[in-house]
Amino acid sequence: MNTITSIGKPAEDSQTPEAMPHSVEAEQQLLGALLTNNDVYDRIASIIGPQHFYDPVHARIYEIAAARIAKNALASPVTLKAFMEDDEGLKELGGPSYLVRLAGSAISTFAVRDYAQMIYDLAIRRELMALGRDISDKAARVDVSSEPSEQIVEAEQQLYKLSEQGQIESGFQSFLKAVTDAVNVANAAYQRDGGLAGVSTGLIDMDKKLGGLHRSDLLILAGRPSMGKTSLATNIAFNVAKAYKRGILPDGTEGTVDGGVVGFYSLEMSAEQLAARILSEASEVPSEQIRRGDMTEAEFRRFVDAAKALEACPLYIDDTPALPISQLAARARRLKRTHGLDVLIVDYLQLVRGTGRSENRVNEISEITMGLKAIAKELDIPVVALSQLSRQVENRDDKRPQLSDLRESGSIEQDADVVMFVFREEYYVEREKPSDDRLDEMAAWQERMERLHGKAEIVIGKQRHGPIGTVELSFEGRFTRFGNLVKPWQQNGEQEF
Numbered sequence: 001m002n003t004i005t006s007i008g009k010p011a012e013d014s015q016t017p018e019a020m021p022h023s024v025e026a027e028q029q030l031l032g033a034l035l036t037n038n039d040v041y042d043r044i045a046s047i048i049g050p051q052h053f054y055d056p057v058h059a060r061i062y063e064i065a066a067a068r069i070a071k072n073a074l075a076s077p078v079t080l081k082a083f084m085e086d087d088e089g090l091k092e093l094g095g096p097s098y099l100v101r102l103a104g105s106a107i108s109t110f111a112v113r114d115y116a117q118m119i120y121d122l123a124i125r126r127e128l129m130a131l132g133r134d135i136s137d138k139a140a141r142v143d144v145s146s147e148p149s150e151q152i153v154e155a156e157q158q159l160y161k162l163s164e165q166g167q168i169e170s171g172f173q174s175f176l177k178a179v180t181d182a183v184n185v186a187n188a189a190y191q192r193d194g195g196l197a198g199v200s201t202g203l204i205d206m207d208k209k210l211g212g213l214h215r216s217d218l219l220i221l222a223g224r225p226s227m228g229k230t231s232l233a234t235n236i237a238f239n240v241a242k243a244y245k246r247g248i249l250p251d252g253t254e255g256t257v258d259g260g261v262v263g264f265y266s267l268e269m270s271a272e273q274l275a276a277r278i279l280s281e282a283s284e285v286p287s288e289q290i291r292r293g294d295m296t297e298a299e300f301r302r303f304v305d306a307a308k309a310l311e312a313c314p315l316y317i318d319d320t321p322a323l324p325i326s327q328l329a330a331r332a333r334r335l336k337r338t339h340g341l342d343v344l345i346v347d348y349l350q351l352v353r354g355t356g357r358s359e360n361r362v363n364e365i366s367e368i369t370m371g372l373k374a375i376a377k378e379l380d381i382p383v384v385a386l387s388q389l390s391r392q393v394e395n396r397d398d399k400r401p402q403l404s405d406l407r408e409s410g411s412i413e414q415d416a417d418v419v420m421f422v423f424r425e426e427y428y429v430e431r432e433k434p435s436d437d438r439l440d441e442m443a444a445w446q447e448r449m450e451r452l453h454g455k456a457e458i459v460i461g462k463q464r465h466g467p468i469g470t471v472e473l474s475f476e477g478r479f480t481r482f483g484n485l486v487k488p489w490q491q492n493g494e495q496e497f
Contacts, residue, residue: 032105048119240260264318348388354367400423405421417463
């Protein structure tokens, strides 16, 4: 038999259940075109690699040819012969003369991308079949150490990786591509009002310091109890979801052009409590009045109107307690696939569970922070994780938090791109109230309280992309709302935007 299609493993001669989807002919045509014209490599290199070939001999031919082309050396039947003379698989196909017949039978280089895409698609189908068999085999083995819920998460993770075309084999990228991406991000920031590279938090001074919430970043928002961590997180979530707009992106695809879809893991509060907080901020009705139902008719009407306005906000809340990091990641992937996801918030980090393999709490926290950073990079979104601080803050005269106050693990500081602390000095000064008979002390305390009233500080202790420092915000405790603080020079109505 002299035709090239009869050489190698038969493509469609078997319809048994074990037959794997493949096309030897497509592989032969692609390799023939490549050995005839090395320039076609640039058109197919981004689509396939050696691992996508069904025939192992074809995979080795492609690998050697690609390596030579990458060195600007010729890849032809003659040059490849020296590298493959002792290849047992090639000997079975006729030895080095098989390379000559490959090149001689190449019909056209025009359809080479179509062949490459076909080979890639068939490889994905084989991976899906292998994954299906793997899931079936694991499910059939009744093993104490392998819970069904863990198997579901693992299978979902592998399927998600397959579905994200191009991500599974991203590997290294050239500096040119990285520079181009960086320029595109900077250009998007330049074109956008306010000059932000990331998603706006809705808090002007905070956006200026951070440049917005950057994709693939892990941001830690830490503070002592009653400082307002959850309030600030819900404020940011509300601002981002409220500003959500879809449209055409600069690359021509459809996506989020402003604001974003927000996923909120509330491990401490119920979804209903969290919604009440957001409604309190939006309707300007104190949260304790909402809880008690102690509202005037006007306040209740405002509350209902705010609820109607917020119905369409793309804010999704998951209040499952003690969620393992693997489940958290799986649910985030599912949300991104079904509804989209632009910002993820976790309240709070110490309530997330590890895999349970580590008895050491420090190692468990380390596993959780690495997992959150991996989610940020995998889904290409900012992840904001709230964190508790250790009690040593309370023992200092200056109660401003520091990086060393992060509780239980240095990995929080290490893995995070940004570490922020919420600090309200008013909270501490309020508890230092002197007795009424000490008039001088009382006058000084009142003056200090007036100066600090309604003010909060966001202390940025670490930032990979920018400066550290302090951002001043307003805080309205009645509505659990953080806002933009009007500076003294802006009092005449010339607020800076």
